[in-house]
Amino acid sequence: MKQFSLSSSSTTSKGDDDSVLKLNLGLGNNSFGCHVGQSPRQRCPAPFLLKTYDLLEQGDDSTKIVSWNAEGTAFVVWSPAEFSELTLPKYFKHNNFSSFIRQLNTYGFKKISSKRWEFKHEKFQRGCRHKLGEITRKKCEPSVFPSYLKSSSEENATSSTEENNQQLLMEENKNLKKERLELQMQIDECKALEIKLLACLSQYMDTQQNKLRRLC
Amino acid sequence: MKQFSLSSSSTTSKGDDDSVLKLNLGLGNNSFGCHVGQSPRQRCPAPFLLKTYDLLEQGDDSTKIVSWNAEGTAFVVWSPAEFSELTLPKYFKHNNFSSFIRQLNTYGFKKISSKRWEFKHEKFQRGCRHKLGEITRKKCEPSVFPSYLKSSSEENATSSTEENNQQLLMEENKNLKKERLELQMQIDECKALEIKLLACLSQYMDTQQNKLRRLC
DNA sequence: GGGAATATTCCC
DNA sequence: GGGAATATTCCC
Numbered sequence: 001m002k003q004f005s006l007s008s009s010s011t012t013s014k015g016d017d018d019s020v021l022k023l024n025l026g027l028g029n030n031s032f033g034c035h036v037g038q039s040p041r042q043r044c045p046a047p048f049l050l051k052t053y054d055l056l057e058q059g060d061d062s063t064k065i066v067s068w069n070a071e072g073t074a075f076v077v078w079s080p081a082e083f084s085e086l087t088l089p090k091y092f093k094h095n096n097f098s099s100f101i102r103q104l105n106t107y108g109f110k111k112i113s114s115k116r117w118e119f120k121h122e123k124f125q126r127g128c129r130h131k132l133g134e135i136t137r138k139k140c141e142p143s144v145f146p147s148y149l150k151s152s153s154e155e156n157a158t159s160s161t162e163e164n165n166q167q168l169l170m171e172e173n174k175n176l177k178k179e180r181l182e183l184q185m186q187i188d189e190c191k192a193l194e195i196k197l198l199a200c201l202s203q204y205m206d207t208q209q210n211k212l213r214r215l216c
Numbered sequence: 217m218k219q220f221s222l223s224s225s226s227t228t229s230k231g232d233d234d235s236v237l238k239l240n241l242g243l244g245n246n247s248f249g250c251h252v253g254q255s256p257r258q259r260c261p262a263p264f265l266l267k268t269y270d271l272l273e274q275g276d277d278s279t280k281i282v283s284w285n286a287e288g289t290a291f292v293v294w295s296p297a298e299f300s301e302l303t304l305p306k307y308f309k310h311n312n313f314s315s316f317i318r319q320l321n322t323y324g325f326k327k328i329s330s331k332r333w334e335f336k337h338e339k340f341q342r343g344c345r346h347k348l349g350e351i352t353r354k355k356c357e358p359s360v361f362p363s364y365l366k367s368s369s370e371e372n373a374t375s376s377t378e379e380n381n382q383q384l385l386m387e388e389n390k391n392l393k394k395e396r397l398e399l400q401m402q403i404d405e406c407k408a409l410e411i412k413l414l415a416c417l418s419q420y421m422d423t424q425q426n427k428l429r430r431l432c
Numbered sequence: 433g434g435g436a437a438t439a440t441t442c443c444c
Numbered sequence: 445g446g447g448a449a450t451a452t453t454c455c456c
Contacts, residue, residue, distance in 0.1 A: 046449095046451095047441095047450075047451085048450075048451075092451080092452085093309040093310070093440080093452075094309070094452060094453085096452080096453080098453090098454095099452050099453065101433090102434085102451090103450095103451070103452085105433055105434065106434085106450090106451090137449090137450080138434090169385040169386065172389060173385060173388060173389055173392065176389065176396065177392065180392065180395055180399065183400065183403065186403055187399065187402050187406065190403060190407065190410070191406065193410060194406065194409060194410065197410065197414070198413070201413070201416070201420070204420075204421070205420070208428075211428065212428070212431070215428070215432070216431070262437095262438070262439095263438075264439075308440085309439075309440075309451095310440060310441085312440080312441080314441090315440050317445090318439090318441080318446085319438095319439070319440085321445055322438090322439090322446085353437090353438080
C-alpha cells in the first residue's frame with residue numbers, strides 16, 4: 001500500500017486536496033498551488049510594499065491621514081505632516097516623508113496628481129495584496145553596466161584599456177554569479193514541484209484502486 | 217509557505233521618537249567640519265564612527281555596558297544584552313547587536329579577544345576623535361579590484377599581474393558561462409519532465425474513468 | 433525623480 | 445566575516 005501521509009499532512013501549502021480535485025476536472029491545467037509555467041513571477045513581496053499595503057488596510061481613523069482613492073486604484077496621503085509623524089514610524093525606521101517617496105519611486109510608483117499626494121502602481125491596488133510580489137525594484141539589470149563604466153570619457157584617461165577590460169570582466173563575472181544563483185533556485189523549485197506531482201499521482205492512483213476494489 | 221519578516225519594524229521601538237529626532241539633526245553635522253588638506257586623508261567621518269565614538273565618551277553609568285579598554289586602544293561591550301536594548305537604539309535605527317558588528321566589520325574593526333566583545337581599529341582610539349576621518353569603509357570602490365584579485369603585494373600592478381588577473385577573470389567567466397548553459401539545460405529537462413508527468417497523469421485518469429464506467 | 437553613499441537586514 | 449538585497453539618507 002502506498003503512503004498517503006505525504007500529501008495529507010498539513011505541512012505543505014494549504015489546499016493540497018483542492019489541487020487533487022482540480023486535477024480530476026481539468027487535465028491540462030497546472031494548478032497545483034504552485035505554478036509550472038511562466039505566470040507573472042511571484043516572489044516574496046518586498047517588506048516596503050507589504051508595509052505600505054498593510055498601512056492602507058488599517059481601517060482606523062487614520063483614513064483621514066492616508067487611504068486608497070475612491071476606486072482603490074491608487075492611494076492618497078491626505079496629510080503628509082501627520083503621516084510622517086504618526087504613520088511612518090509605526091511601519092518604518094524613520095519619519096521622513098521624502099524617504100517614503102524615495103522608496104515609492106524605487107518601486108516604480110507614479111505621482112498622478114499635482115494637487116494632492118496620490119501615488120499609483122499598476123500592481124498596487126486595493127484587494128490585490130497577492131499582486132505585490134510582481135512589483136520589483138527599478139534597479140539596473142544584471143546585464144547592464146554600472147554608470148561609472150559608461151561614458152567614462154576623459155576622466156579616466158589614466159586608466160588603461162586593460163583596466164577597463166578588467167572592470168568589464170569583473171562586472172560580467174558578478175552578474176553571471178547572480179544569474180547562476182537564480183537558475184539554481186529555479187531548479188530547486190522545479191524539483192520540489194516534481195516531488196509534489198509524483199506524490200499527487202501516487203495518491204490519485206491509490207484512491208482509484210480503492211474505488212475499483214469497492215465496486216468489485 | 218514563505219515567511220515575510222515584518223518583524224521588528226511593526227513592533228514600534230518604544231520611546232524612540234526622541235532619538236530619531238536627535239538622529240535626524242545629528243546627521244546634518246556631517247556636511248560641516250570636514251577638514252581639508254591634512255596629510256592623511258581627512259574626510260568627514262562616517263556617521264557610524266562618530267556615533268560609536270560618542271557613545272563611548274558618554275561618561276555616565278553606561279560604562280558598565282560598554283567602554284574603552286584600560287589603554288584606550290580598543291573598546292569592550294561588557295554587556296551585549298543591555299548594549300543592544302539600551303545603547304544601540306539611542307544612537308542607531310535598530311537594536312541588533314549583529315547589525316552593529318556588521319558595521320564594525322565594514323569599517324575594518326577587528327575582534328581582538330575570544331573571551332569578551334573587544335573591538336579594535338588602528339584609527340579608533342580614546343582621545344583621537346580627529347582620526348575617525350581616516351577610517352574608510354572596506355567596500356570595493358569602482359577603481360579597486362575585489363579582494364580575490366588583489367595580488368596583495370604591490371599597489372602598482374605590473375602589466376604582468378594585470379594580464380594574470382585578466383586571464384583568471386576570463387577563465388572564471390568562461391566557466392560561469394558553461395555552468396549557466398548546464399543549469400539552463402537542467403531546467404529545460406525539468407520542465408519537459410513536468411509536461412510528461414502531467415500527460416501521464418491525465419492519461420491514467422482517463423483510463424480509470426473508463427474502467428469505472430464499465431463497471432457501473 | 434533618481435544616482436549614489438551609508439545603514440540595516442538577511443543569509444552563507 | 446562578509447556578499448548582497450533592501451532601506452534610509454543625501455544630494456543633484
